[in-house]
Amino acid sequence: MNIYRHTFAAVCPADGETIIYRLELRSASMIHVEHIKTATALIKRGWHEQIADSLSETLGGDQTIIATHQGVEIETVRLSG
Numbered sequence: 463m464n465i466y467r468h469t470f471a472a473v474c475p476a477d478g479e480t481i482i483y484r485l486e487l488r489s490a491s492m493i494h495v496e497h498i499k500t501a502t503a504l505i506k507r508g509w510h511e512q513i514a515d516s517l518s519e520t521l522g523g524d525q526t527i528i529a530t531h532q533g534v535e536i537e538t539v540r541l542s543g
Contacts, residue, residue, distance in 0.1 A: 464489050470502035472513060474531060481529050483513065489523030489542075497521065514538035 466487040471480050485502065487493065501520045505513055514527050518540035528537045 464492060466493060466495070466498055468498050468502060470505070472505045473507040475507050475509065477532070479531065481510070481531050483510075483527050483529045485517065486526045487517075487521060487523045488525070489521075491522070493521060493523065510536045511538055514540050518542075 466485075466489075468485045468487075469482060470485065471482050473480055483502075485498075487498065498521060501517055505516065508516070510527065510529055510531070514525065517527070518525055522542055524542055525540045526537060528535065530536070
């Protein structure tokens with residue numbers, strides 16, 4: 463099992479606030495760091511749950527994304543297969 467962790471930012475479409483996301487990606491397969499960085503860099507704005515769906519489609523594996531928005535911690539989990 464490989465575990466990748468990456469922090470990235472995107473803007474909330476509701477209030478324009480920049481949100482810092484913490485991604486943890488677990489995969490039995492190797493995922494190139496460059497793919498993780500590119501996939502997250504392409505996300506400029508979006509809802510937390512939609513970002514999780516997009517990254518799950520793009521990168522695969524099991525992922526958890528955690529962010530705090532307006533004082534509310536949001537955690538999404540997307541499982542492969």
